[in-house]
Amino acid sequence: MSERRIGVYICYCGGNISDFVEVEKVRDAIENEEGVKVAKTTMFACSDAAQQEMINDIHEHKLDGLVVASCSPTLHTFTFRGVAERAGLNPYQYVQVNVREQVSWAHTDLKEQATEKAIYMVKAGIAKVRLTQPLKKTRIDTVPRTLVIGAGISGLRAAIAHSDLGISAFVIEKSDRIGGWVSEFGKMYPHNRLGSDLITELSEEIKKRENIHIYTEAEILTKSGSVGDFDVKIKVKNEEISLNVGSIIVATGFVSYQPSEGEYAYGADGVLTLPDFKELIDNSKGEIIYQGKPVKNVTYIYCVGSRDSSGEKGHAYCSRYCCNAAIHASLVANDISSELNQFHIYRDIRTYGKYELLYREALQNGAIFIKFDEASPPRVEKSNGRFNVQVKDVLTFGEEIEIESDLVVLVTAMEPRENKAMNDVLKLPVSLDGFFKEIHPKLRPVETVIDGVLIAGTSQAPRNSAESVAMSLAATSKSASLLMKGYVELEPLIAMVNEDTCVWCGKCSEACPYSAIEKISSGEKEIAAINTAQCKGCGCCVPVCPENALAIKGYTDEQIRAMIDAMEVLL
Amino acid sequence: MEKGGGTAGEQSPQRVLIFSTVFISDVGIDLAGSSHMRYPPSSIAIPLPCSSGIKPEWILYALQHGFDGVFIAADGTDCPFVPDCTSRTAKIVDDGQKLLIEHDIKPERLKMAAVCSVCAEPFVKHMKNFQESLKKLGPTQGAD
Structure with a gap:
């Protein structure tokens, strides 16, 4: 017989569970x-009264395990x-069983079966709790400093926000100047303020603060430690500098899609990407002049590099900013020259x-919008110094339209920046699209799965x-909530090694995405050891051993088998 | 237990153990419930951190101890831990199916599909389809 003393509480959720x-x-x-x-059953397990009842029971009955069968663990794991x-x-001797989202709400028409399913699940929860061990979080004192990677508008704003909260910020920027893309922009939507002014304003704010340090021509070389207390080494020009920071904000920005030679006649004079066109109009006054000739007709072609996974370079995703940016650019162009004819394909x-x-x-303002079908993209041909853009208009049932244009503007996608060297250090998950990936x-x-590294x-x-x-x-709020408390506690639900059976083959280390497993000597043999600060508890090492x-x-x-066994009895 | 795993009066519910993932697919399964989408109640989830951490031995154990099918609700490309989670989980499925064959259990009793955190509808569809294909195989009773 088990010597465990377990308390089980099953919630009515005010009828959300008990109705079904x-x-x-x-x-x-x-x-x-x-x-x-x-x-026990309870009307609302999360209520103050029910929580107090659990606390009283734990004291009175000397409970060493707790099961609450209620709603999704995403809602109340931390409550219980x-x-x-x-x-x-010990909080890790508690298990939440989800009998609301995965039982009562999913099987509203089958009360008897739903009840039986709830019984299986609670029994499995009890079986799991029976095999829990008290686990201890690792407490780490935090340092009130952050490292911001990237000095574009996002990175600079994060640095100022940290500074406002009394947290020092070190900003490292790969290029030789701050401000990123925005510093190159003229009028931006929706306020029509100059991008360069926005960066100047942020730069002036930074100069007033002693707790922001900016390094240009800088990159991260190494990172060790864990959330709250990272030791990083950065290279600034030819000098290496060591920093001790509590969090890292990654704001490395994007690159603009570069069309292939010949893609919508790209490469010919007069076919511009959207950033190139913005630069042209930002420098235009009175009228728009391109290579000495006044521009009368401009045709914009949208989704170049976006929403297209068929080609070698295209991306399946929508780049999201570009419809707004292209239309805003056309409004700015119209302000410069209201005689301009503008066509948006x-x-x-x-x-x-x-x-x-x-x-x-x-x-x-009179802009013409023409919708094309993905299967029938527009064609661009150059003749006599001008461009002939041919498009089938979906909204007039496929009517062929030809537009004579002085300029063709390709509304280009945002692409993820190549960050391999940095990410070899940070080891952040990257989505299939190539951008850094949040937890949810x-x-x-x-947040990323690397605690303390935010995007x-x-x-x-x-x-x-x-x-x-x-x-x-x-990201600043999240960073500050970690650093201002003065300490963080690391989750103990991470990998562990059975030193008796491990013979160090290295497969676990190869499978680990976080370099959290290393070889150590133990007596006369070599075994795997888990770096508790690095391990994220994904379990990738488990099946390969x-x-x-x-x-x-x-x-x-033992826990997985016990849960299966608990459900077998009833099944 | 009411047979059929979905509508009263049907026969032989096929018992499915779902290995879900805490951050992604369990959230999608929750959403199916929150949306009152119906799927067979003989399907029960055990959430794990990541589908790349499932041991093929657990799959065999479940099929030898009362379950007729195992469904891996994988993280797929949404995995917060590893970008190649799909291929890692696929390898586990491959190893798992080989293990099942060694123990005279039909490999079709193991199925994997990526279930994202908003994939309520696809999840329900997977559950119903898997239930149907398992019905054709009948109960395992430890081996086929």
């Missing part, structure tokens, strides 16, 4: 399970870990939110400057 699951029947089915000392901690119970116009106003203004786009949008701006995905700054401030010597704490062989 016979909660009392679940309690009756599990109350005599091995090790169960307390089995907190209950356990307040009662003096698009697949779909995605001027979302308030940017719809830009689209409306362009229409009101909605629930943890600026911002267009290093994460195509977006405009306002959205980039919003994300850099979100031929000696069965690795496991993730909380997901051991």
Whole structure:
């Protein structure tokens, strides 16, 4: 018999669970399970009263394990870990069983089966708790300093925001100047302020602060330590500098898609990418002159390099910023020369939110919008110094339209910047699109699986400057919440090695994406050792071990088998 | 237990163990429930950190201990840990199917599909389709 003393609480969730699951029947089915000392139902397990009741029970019955069958663990894992901690119970001896999202709400028409499923799941939860060990988080004192990689608008804004909160910021920038793309831009949407002015403003703010240090022509060389206390080495020109920081914000930006030679006649004089066109109009006054000739007709071709995975260079994703940016550029061009004829050849116009106003203004100014089909892209031919753009207009049932143009502007995609050297150091996950990947786009949008390394701006995905700054401030909030507390605690649900069975073959180390496994000597043999600060608990090392010597704490062989066994009994 | 795993009155629910992932596919399975999408209640999930960490031995163990099928709700390209999660998980499926064959269990009892955090509808479809294909195989009773 188990010597464990487990408390089990099954939640009604005010009817969300109990309307479709016979909660009392679940309690009756599990109350005599091995090790169960307390089995109760509760109207709202997350209520203060229910939490206090659990704490009282843990004290009174000397419980050493806790199971709460309620909603999704994404909602209340930390709530009930907190209950356990307040009662003096190790929080990793608590298991949450999801009988709401995965039972009552999914099987609303099958109460009997839903009840039985809930019973299996609670029994499996009890079986898992029975095999839990007290685990201890690793506590690390944090240093109130951050490293910002990239001195574009996102990186600079993050540095200032950290400074505002009393956290020192070291900003490293690969190029020889700060400001990134925005410093090169003239009028930007939606406010029509000059990009160069925005960067100057941020630069002036930085000069006022003693706790921001900027290094240009700098890159990261090494990183060690963990969240809250990273030791990084950077190279600034030819000098190496060591820094000790608590967090790292990656804001390395994007590169603009470079069309292939001949793609929509690219390479011919007069076929420009959107950044090139912006530069042209930013430097134009009175009228737009290209290579000595006044420009009368401009044709924009959208989605160049975006939403196209068929070619060698195209990208399946929508670059998101470009419809707005192209239409705004056309408005700026119209302000310079209202005589200009402008033609927008698009697949779909995605001027979302308030940017719809830009689209409306362009229409009101007389711009012509022509929709083409992906299967029938426009063709661009050069003759007599001008361009003949031919397009089938979807909205007039395939009518062939020819446009004589002085300039053809290719509305080009945002591409991820090549960051191999940096990422060999940081080891951040990268999406298939090539951008850095957050843990979850909605629930943890600026965090990466490397604790303390946060992503911002267009290093994460195509977006405009306002959205980039919003994300850099979100990353700052997350960074500050780690650093201002003074310490962080690392999750203990990481890999562990059975030293008796490990014979060091190195396969685990090869499989580990975080270089968290190294070879050490143990007595007369060599074995694998886990770097607890580096390991993220993914478990990639577990199935590759031929000696069965690795496991993730909380997901051991014994626990998985016990959960399956617990469900077999009923099945 | 009511047979059919979806609608009252049907016969023989096929018992499916789902290995889901904490950050991604379990969130998608939750969304199916939150959206009141129905799938067979004989499907039960055990969440793990990442589908690249599943041991083929667990798959065999489940099929030898009461389950008729194992469905790996993989992280796919959304995996927050490794960019090549799909190929790593596919290797586990490959190894798992070989292990099943060695133990006289049909490899079709193991299925893998990427389930993203908003893939409620595809998940439900996978569950229903897998249920149907398992029905043709019948219960395992430890071996085929």
